[in-house]
Amino acid sequence: MIPALGLIVGIALGIFLDPSVPVWLQPYLPIAVIAALDAVFGGIRAVLDGIFNDKVFVISFLSNVVVAALIVFLGDQLGVGSQLSTGVVVVLGIRIFSNVASIRRHLFHA
Amino acid sequence: MSSTTPPPPPTDPTRQESGWSRLLEAAKPRANRKTAVATALALALGFAVATQVQATGKQGLESLRTTDLVRILDDQTSRNERLDLETRRLQATRDELVNGSSKDEAAVKAATERLNQLRILAGTVKATGPGITMTITGQPGQVTYPTLLDLVQELRDAGAEAIQIGTARVVAQSYIAEHDGALYVDNTKLTLPYTIKAVGDGDTLQAAMNFPGGIVETIRQQGAEATVTKAPSVLVDALQQPPTDRYARPVPSASPSAP
Structure with a gap:
């Protein structure tokens, strides 16, 4: 409950402060957000599975973000940045879908 | 990442179908490290999401x-070149049109x-402008034709551009x-008083x-009377009728103005 409130507060802060994204961060932020979402859904699923571990969640969250950003960075250096970004988004999207499917099975048995 | 791995089969059968209760359990507000860390991460995620959404909304070239x-x-450079070319072409066309039409206009003018x-x-149109009107009164036979001829000659010398004597141009x-x-x-019989109208510079005429010794004096010596009136507008x-030339033909002009 409190983390959900934290999410809402974060969104509100982002809207009201309206910070400008630094240039060096601009290619990585969207991918990092997707990766973090993946970690969040994975965490919810772990909660429902009864195996949630805060240390694991934090590490998975941060490593997801860092790895996603790193892949995009590497892709930019290799000249395939946009393609690799697309790849990362697809992979993370698939994982989000499968996690959501698992959550759905837990909650609705369907 | 291990948080997303498939779970091991539940060992506790009582927790098997209690997804909601487990969620509610997890959602219970607790003041421990777990909650604090999760809240911090959720806060960061929400902040990042909102920031990114707003950045996408006003995305400009700097994010590319x-x-x-x-x-x-x-793309812009090649487009620019294309438009430049187009501009030059249209300008050339425009210049051509402007020059052409102005030339034509000038020629017509x-x-x-x-x-x-x-x-x-040639005397085929009426003429008007500043000039003089001269009236000669007297008896028939007083003013002779050489005097009238001198008068016409004198008017022409003074720059008269259109002359009318009586009803004859x-x-x-x-x-x-x-x-x-x-x-x-020109076959038109003059009746006294003679009225002579001339268009030209009034003062000079x-x-x-x-x-002294000019036309008016000559006419007076012949016993008639002449008055000259300057007018700002004289209508000739x-x-x-322009004569039709029976013999004379223009020599073809070699100048470039000939069509």
Whole structure:
């Protein structure tokens, strides 16, 4: 409950402060957000599975973000940045879908 | 990442179908490290999401990659070149049209001016402008045709551009004759008083008539009376039929103005 409130507060802060994204961060932020979402859904699923571990969640969250950003960075250096970004988004999207499917099975048995 | 791995089969059967209760359990507000860390991460995620969404909303060129920027620049450059070319072409067309039409206009204007000049010279149109009106009163036979001829000559010398005597327009081919004591200009018999109208510089014409030993004095010596009136607008309304040349033909002009 409190983390959900934290999410809402974060969104509100982002809207009201309206910070400008630094240039060096601009290619990585969207991918990092997707990766973090993946970690969040994975965490919810772990909660429902009864195996949630805060240390694991934090590490998975941060490593997801860092790895996603790193892949995009590497892709930019290799000249395939946009393609690799697309790849990362697809992979993370698939994982989000499968996690959501698992959550759905837990909650609705369907 | 291990948080997303498939779970091991639940060992506790009581927790098997209690997804909601487990969620509620997890959602219970607790003040421990777990909650604090999760809240911090959720806060960061929410902040990042909102920031990214707003950045996407007002996304400009600065968020694009180098390759995309180069491509856009290339596109713009080639587009610029195309438009430049188009501009030059259209400008050339425009210049051509403007020059052409102005040339034509000037030619038409010049031709019209020349036509009007020639019409006035030939006496086929009425003419108006500043000038003088001269009235000669007296008895028939007092003013002789050489005097009238001198008068016409004097008017022409003074720059008269259109001359009318009585109801006859005086042009290049005009003649003045005397027959049975009456004066004729181009078959038109003049009746006293004679009215002579001339378009030209009024002062010059008046002076040309009035100088000592001039026309007016000559007429007085012949016993008649002449008055010269300067007017800002004199209407020469007598017309001449232009003669048709039976023999003379213009020599073809070699000048480039000929069509």
